[in-house]
Amino acid sequence: MNSINRKDFLVYDLETFDIRSKYTWISQFAARRYDSDLKPIDDGTIFYCKLADDHMPSLDACVLTGITPQLTAEKGLNELEFARSIRTVLLNKKESTIIAGYNNTAFDNQVVNHLLFRNLLPPYEPFIDRSLDCFTVTKAMHYLDKDKLKYLQVARDDGTMRDSLKLEHLSHANGLIHTKAHDALSDVEATAGLLALIKESNYGIYSKYVANCRKANPMQFVQAAAKSSMPIMAITKSALADSSYATIAVIIGGNMNSYYAFDLLSHEEQFTENMEKLMQAQEKDKDEYISLMHGFCHTIKVNECPYVDYADKYYAGKVDADEIKERLQDRISKLDSIRKVGYAYSGNYAGKGNYPSAGEQDATDGRAIKTSVAVEETMLDGFINKEAPELMKVAEQGDKDALLDALKTLKSKGYSLRVQTLFSHMIARNYPELFSEKAISRWREYVKARLMEQKSAFIDDYNRLMNSNLSPEKLEIVKEVAKYEKEIFDKFSLRLF
Structure with missing residues (x-):
């Protein structure tokens, strides 16, 4: 189907616990479906995701979004359930829907791909031949037909002024609905409004860009x-x-x-x-x-x-x-x-992969868990779809009994160390009760190592923010997140402060 003739749009946005696209954990996902004229046709969907013990949040990200680990622990799904849920939303009506976001090509899509990968679900699948980035077409409008949009001026480092293409600034300048910047559903509404404005203002630029989804x-x-x-x-x-x-x-x-x-x-x-x-x-x-x-x-x-x-x-x-x-x-x-x-x-x-070889190890008793702290970062080292289709099907179904059976047969099936480690980490984060005591003990050692790697940066950020000019409300967020992380450190017999 030609992209320009697809029937509707699914506009989505993420809020995350840090800003590194490969490694970030998602805190909130929001999506809303729109018709071909960018008119909403549902009330939208929001999911929260619990933060895994081995990942420390960025305090700056929490201050920006107002989303704390305590909030996601209360409202959120574990990461496998979350990944399965948003995958279902993104793939719904696949043949007739364009996926859209703002700066999603560089960030949101990549974050989702890595989320799917580390939970043994097919990365890239939701976006193939059906994803566009409203930021890209906004940049095209800014150069080719600038006067059709309005812009807020912001200062450069040298004091001169330039047009801002930040979503919240464009929304304000053009009178679009954007009730709260860095709230996922609010950002979705602003993105849809901006895309509709571009379509109305210059259909030639809009239609040319939408066609490039394919x-x-x-x-x-x-x-x-x-x-x-x-x-x-x-x-x-x-x-x-x-x-x-x-x-x-x-x-x-x-x-x-x-x-x-x-x-x-x-x-x-x-x-x-x-x-x-x-x-x-x-x-x-x-x-x-x-x-x-x-x-x-x-x-x-x-x-x-x-x-x-x-x-x-x-x-x-x-x-x-x-x-x-x-x-x-x-x-x-x-x-x-x-x-x-x-x-x-x-x-x-083809780029050279950097996943270390660790010899023959057995993921089912936990030994593969400590072979690499970067296995979740190896998505670009090769697809796992062909190597582990059975495991991916089990992850897609999410049945705990099937997950346990797959865990027991990892070694005998001959999967690579990379796949064994990915699967073991996924189980440990989401269903640790499926692990043996020995495997749990080794997972704890892995988490402790990961926490200690991140500790120094977290403390530096904490001290910087506590001595900054943040509002009392935002300082409370900093304290709340620090309290959460202290409890995690205590849980693993570590000291944060």
């Missing part, structure tokens, strides 16, 4: 541009030197999901320096060359609904349009050899 559409455009050395306009992930999010680039490498776009608008010295470094790396190490492309280029991920267009949209109407076009062609010709090598190197390139 990976095939931007991929076809980018591949054609690469084949013909055609410069393209791309909306970038972060603001450039001129505070815009648009640039002109040429594709110099890529694979089926990601393409490297060399910026053609950089200053002459920077352009020449980057080009020369890539040319020197051609004769050296392939990994070094790929690393340089990562550093110098904008990455266009065609599977994450990018906004790309013809380059003339960038300089259309400018008095020096012909001069810009001539300069672009000159730079593209200089990059010809780099483009050929870039494709040769990056087409079949």
